[in-house]
Amino acid sequence: MDPVSYTDGRVTIRQLEVSDLDADLAAKDDEQIDWLWEPGQREAWEAMTPGEQREHARRTLQEAHDAFGPGPKWSFAVDTASDTYVAYVDCDLANDKVPAGQANVAYSAHPSHRGCGYVSSAVRLLLRFLEEQTTATEAHILVDSENVASLRVAHSVGAVATAQWTDDSKRTMIRHVVKLARGGADAHA
Helix, strand or coil: CCCCCEECCCEEEEECCHHHHHHHHHHCCHHHHHHHCCCCHHHHHHCCCHHHHHHHHHHHHHHHHHHCCCCCEEEEEEEECCCCCCEEEEEECCCCCCCCCCEEEEEEECHHHCCCCHHHHHHHHHHHHHHHHCCCCEEEEEEECCCHHHHHHHHHCCCEEEEEEECCCCCEEEEEEEECCCCCHHHHC
């Protein structure tokens, strides 16, 4: 199978493209910003003109596309049979919030596609990607304890809560871990 695209027949995860720009901009609503953006990013975004926001988003998509092959971070668009880029998932093997060599998994559904189960399906495909294409043995999903939708996704993919802490923004975070089956990149070494 092409390592850039995985499907379960319901959703497909594929490499982000600059052509995803309009959908990417439409996805940047208060809910996404509240849960996924770091402190100060909202203010920086809101200080930009619409043209600057568009160019910033375009550059970000281009950078994600260009960095895709070698990793250590892979960002995916989530498509359905009828709609393009309904959600976003990524995995990062160089995230300082997880043990070295393990994967941090992040995700978001675009506003008009929330609650459809697309993100859970996409995260399962992302876990398969990690098993087949990396040497990571765990996937970590870090979720704010008040983010009910993201907690639902973590539970639906079989992630087990292993730790809880208060972050620098005074949010209570919960670490969920999924053990990855081996047979991928390290099996060929």
